Amino acid sequence: LVISAACPPPASAASRSVRAVPGVQAGVLAVNRLSMVMTNCGAFASDGFFAPPVVSPYGGLVFPRGSGKVLGFAGGMWFSGRASGVLRTAITEYDTEFVPGPATPGGPVLDTLAHRVYSIARDDTTGYGAWMARGVPLGAPLDSSGTAPGLIGDQTLWTVYTDAGVTTQIYNRGPRTPIGLEVQITAYAFDRGPALRDVAFLHFRIIHRGLETLDSAYVGLWYDADVRTAAIPAASDTSLDLAYVYRRTDDSEYGAAGPATGIQLLRGPLDSGTGPPMRATSIVGYVNG
Numbered sequence: 001l002v003i004s005a006a007c008p009p010p011a012s013a014a015s016r017s018v019r020a021v022p023g024v025q026a027g028v029l030a031v032n033r034l035s036m037v038m039t040n041c042g043a044f045a046s047d048g049f050f051a052p053p054v055v056s057p058y059g060g061l062v063f064p065r066g067s068g069k070v071l072g073f074a075g076g077m078w079f080s081g082r083a084s085g086v087l088r089t090a091i092t093e094y095d096t097e098f099v100p101g102p103a104t105p106g107g108p109v110l111d112t113l114a115h116r117v118y119s120i121a122r123d124d125t126t127g128y129g130a131w132m133a134r135g136v137p138l139g140a141p142l143d144s145s146g147t148a149p150g151l152i153g154d155q156t157l158w159t160v161y162t163d164a165g166v167t168t169q170i171y172n173r174g175p176r177t178p179i180g181l182e183v184q185i186t187a188y189a190f191d192r193g194p195a196l197r198d199v200a201f202l203h204f205r206i207i208h209r210g211l212e213t214l215d216s217a218y219v220g221l222w223y224d225a226d227v228r229t230a231a232i233p234a235a236s237d238t239s240l241d242l243a244y245v246y247r248r249t250d251d252s253e254y255g256a257a258g259p260a261t262g263i264q265l266l267r268g269p270l271d272s273g274t275g276p277p278m279r280a281t282s283i284v285g286y287v288n289g
Contacts, residue, residue, distance in 0.1 A: 023100045023110045027117030029200055031155035032191040035065040036072070036200045040100040040117050040159040042092035044187065044202060045072035045223065061261070063198070069253055071261045074224040077204060079181060081217035088179045088214070090163040093222060095170035098161040102138055103182035103209040107165015114138060121155040131158075139184050139205075152188040153201070160184045164209070180210020206269075218281070223263050228253065234285025241265040241280040 021041045029036045037060055038044045045061040047070075061072030076092025090097050100115035101108030108115065114134040120127040131140055131149040140158045141150030150156065162182045169176045184205040190196040208214060225232070225245040232245045244262025251258040268278035 021096060021099060023112050023115055025100070025112070025116050027119045027157045027159070029155060029157055029187050029189050030065055031121060031153075032189050032197040032199075033064045034189065034198060034200055035062045036060070036187070036189075038117055038157050038159065038185070038187050040115055040161055042096045042098035042161050042183070043074060043076050044185070045075040047073060061200075063259060063261075070226050070228055071259065072223065073226045073230075075263075076222050077183065078220035078222050079179070079206070079217070080220075081179070081214035083179075083210075083212035083214055086177075088177060088212075090166075090179050090181050091170055091222075093170060094224075097166050097170055097176065098163050098181075098183065099166060100159070100161055102160050103162040103164040103180050103207070105164070107178075108162060115160070117157055117159045119155065119157050120149045120151050122151060122153075141186060150186075152186070153190040153196075154192070156186060156188040158184070158186050162209075178210070179214070180208060180212075182207040182209050201266075219269070221263050221265070225261050227251075227259065227261060234287075236283040236285065238280075238283060241283075243283045243285065245285075 024039055024041050026037050026039045029038060036045050037047065039046060047060040059068065059070045060074060061070065063069060063071050074094055076096065078092070079090045081088055092098060099107060099110075101110060118127060118131045118135045118140055120131055128149055135149075135158060136142065138160050142148065143150050160182065164178050164180050164182075166178055167175055184207070186203040186205075187200060189200050204219075206219065223243070225234075227245060227247055228251065232247060234243065234245050236243045242262055242264040244260050246260035247254070247258040250256045265280045268280070270276070271278050
């Protein structure tokens with residue numbers, strides 16, 4: 001399930017009641033023509049719609065990097081499944097039902113040094129020590145030698161978050177039963193032309209550590225794309241498992257050939273754990289509010 005959303009200006013989201021996420025931190029994937037913010041509590045391409053806010057000069061998703069022209073306002077994973085016939089969900093939108101750290105009974109004990117967004121880059125080893133000492137024990141990937149961080153492309157970010165211990169729904173909609181999900185996300189990018197200079201890759205490793213058996217589970221990618229304004233149409237190409245948004249008219253800053261932006265499912269989880277990889281089952285575009 002892939003969801004692409006063309007949503008209202010930030011004020012409408014700001015009017016909602018947003019929970020404080022203890023220990024929220026952000027990293028920025030900024031090695032090619034994109035810059036994309038990623039947090040340690042489930043949000044990607046988000047400008048920090050959390051309390052306290054993740055303060056970043058980069059915006060959620062900016063193109064070209066450093067221009068201040070925003071293509072994305074918020075993104076996150078949606079998960080749903082059934083336990084003994086009862087629906088269980090874990091959602092990141094403008095708010096989140098995840099907290100930093102791995103899944104442990106009752107929720108993780110926050111460690112602001114370890115439960116962070118780790119970053120490494122080609123020809124820059126400044127982040128290697130923290131990655132190896134604090135990230136690897138939590139699940140951060142290693143390279144093929146097993147002795148160095150698992151750098152992919154020209155920059156790689158990694159973090160881990162969980163819904164364990166989170167007992168209220170987003171926007172204070174009432175109580176929720178934690179699933180016990182642990183999500184390890186790796187984001188990476190290549191500074192290599194032509195097409196890879198405009199792409200950010202996200203790899204989700206979703207581990208169910210809860211005690212309840214889940215069935216009928218779905219994973220969704222929710223994305224509030226702006227292209228400098230919320231007044232944009234959403235579309236899809238189902239043959240490519242691609243949801244995208246675009247400008248109908250000339251743009252005062254980008255010009256006649258304004259960009260489109262979207263999310264494409266490159267490889268889904270293995271069907272029944274063995275294969276083949278599952279494809280997107282639906283692509284939904286909607287205008288919120």
